[in-house]
Amino acid sequence: MFLKSSILVVLVLSATWIRAEEEMAIYDEVEDVTGNNKTISGEVEISDSKADEKEEKKEKKRAVDEGNSIQEEVKAELDKAVESLKETAKERLEEERERENGLLSRSNLESCGAVDCNHRGTCLGSKNTFICACQLGFSGKTCEETVCDSARDCNGRGLCFGTTNQLTCLCNLGFTGKRCQTPI
Structure with a gap:
């Protein structure tokens, strides 16, 4: 009985080994034919295509560049608005100083006689x-x-x-x- 069990185990292991070697051979053949795409037994495909990755990276870079461009435009417009507000504030401050100087001038403070x-x-x-x-x-x-x-x-x-x-x-x-x- 022990002998029968041992022979059965050896047969199962041999069959498994042969099956694994066949699948590896198929895998090697598919890899040679498809280049970068690897297929195991024709069932599962693993994609690591460098062209696809490069295209995805280009798309992402384009999107980021577009976003950066929009941000730069918005920043430029905001900078213009800030400069305009600064100029207006300077003008108003100068007007107020002139008005204040006019109110505090000698002729305004001098008593009439x-x-x-x-x-x-x-x-x-x-x-x-x-x-x-x-x-x-x-x-x-x-x-x-x-x-x-x-x-x-x-x-x-x-x-x-x-x-x-x-x-x-x-x-x-x-x-x-x-x-x-x-x-x-």
């Missing part, structure tokens, strides 16, 4: 922005106009409103005219 108001008016404010507090009988921005006088301008017969250049007399009963000069 008596010469800025007529007829002894009192000047309030600075040289560029001031008002005049006028003496009684005068009006206008620099106290240049004489306020009308009812006794003088309306002949004492009515109330005077305005200045001597533009006056209105509200006449008392019994008088009429521009200066209340005509009795009714």
Whole structure:
């Protein structure tokens, strides 16, 4: 029995060995015929084609180059936008400095004086922005106009409103005219 089992094992091993050698021979033949493609028993194909790999690498490189090109274009546009913003900021800063210097200039801070108001008016404010507090009988921005006088301008017969250049007399009963000069 032992002998039969041993012979059977040897036969199975021999058959397996022969089968493996046949497959290796087929493998070698297929490899010689196809070049880079290797086939085992015609069932499983393993591809390591250098041409396919090169083509894939070229495609990937093209995609990366295209992506890089787009990134460079976007970066260039962003750089232009940043430069434009910098220029605008510089211009605005310069304008603000000029405006600030104008506000703080000597003439803006210098007080106005008596010469800025007529007829002894009192000047309030600075040289560029001031008002005049006028003496009684005068009006206008620099106290240049004489306020009308009812006794003088309306002949004492009515109330005077305005200045001597533009006056209105509200006449008392019994008088009429521009200066209340005509009795009714």
